[in-house]
Amino acid sequence: MNMLSVPVSADDHVQGELTAPVVLVEYADYQCPYCGEAFSLVQRLQQRFGDSLCVVFRNFPLVQSHPQALPAAITAEYAASHGKFWEAHDALFRNQQQLGELVYRELMRELGLPEDGLAAAMDNPANLQRIQRDVESGMRSGVSGTPAFFINGRMFQPQRSFEELYDAIVEAGGNQATR
Template sequence: MRRDAVTKLDFAVCARDHIFGADTARLTLVQYGDYETQACDQAHVLLKAALECFGDDLRVVFRHFPFNSHRFQAQRAAEAGEAAAAQRRFWEMHEVLFQNRTRLSDRHLRLYASHLGLDMPRFNRDMAAQTHVVRVREDFLSGVRSGVNESPAFFINGWRYKGPLDVASLHSAIEDVAEVAI
């Protein structure tokens, strides 16, 4: 990974983040993304392949970045992800939201929550009260402070990845960082 093509992650990974993978992983990939864009859907597939390839050496962090004000459904989907997280079901909802990225109306979000077995009165209260708007905004602002202006955006061990969104390029960048992380 070329250092001239990177910037540093401004907000370090911490307990508030949604982390998938081993705590002992020596590689951390932070993604800023949303649930509505095709590019983020493609990135989701890439990250699943990276997790399979790198195993316990890699953990993935997802942060919300519904950057376009016209993407109301992406914002609401992010809030639904957080409402599921409040019930310890973030990653299950995360997967469902990507599988249904063209169907993110409030009615659909409630349906997904119900299928996941979430406490529906609690989920509905959280969504109606916009309980998780602040959390989504904090993720968004941490991305802005790190130079993110589109989604998806990736940081590998704190360094911005600006390469192509394909398996070979992303894996090569992860391997480059892995050599330094030994």
């Protein structure tokens, strides 16, 4: 079984407490339809498990298949530099079918961020390095496609559907689910 090669740290995009009984790391691509499907499930899991679940997002844009995956990831990283990663993350997945410059500019307006800063962010090597660091950590951990999940450091591969994440989280110690 594959293990997470780069431990979760404060450098990651984290929702919840890293000390939660269950830490779910997701490698994802904003344009991947399966990641879009997993997005709504992860949100439901967060509601269901509350403080028992910590969610970590890492970029894994599949640029060969999804031409908007990298610009979307850069948009999210730009928002992160202003403390608004999760708002951008959620909006990008909600608008997955329309990803492109118009969506990114509208998102900047909604988040109150300067649009000209986004243009500069697209060419900022620091954003590409951040995304590449996520991709490389995923590859070292055995990620070959998206979405890829790790529960408490162990890769989890659903056999039939993403819904299997629920049972895996309970098994990993997230049995303090809120009702």
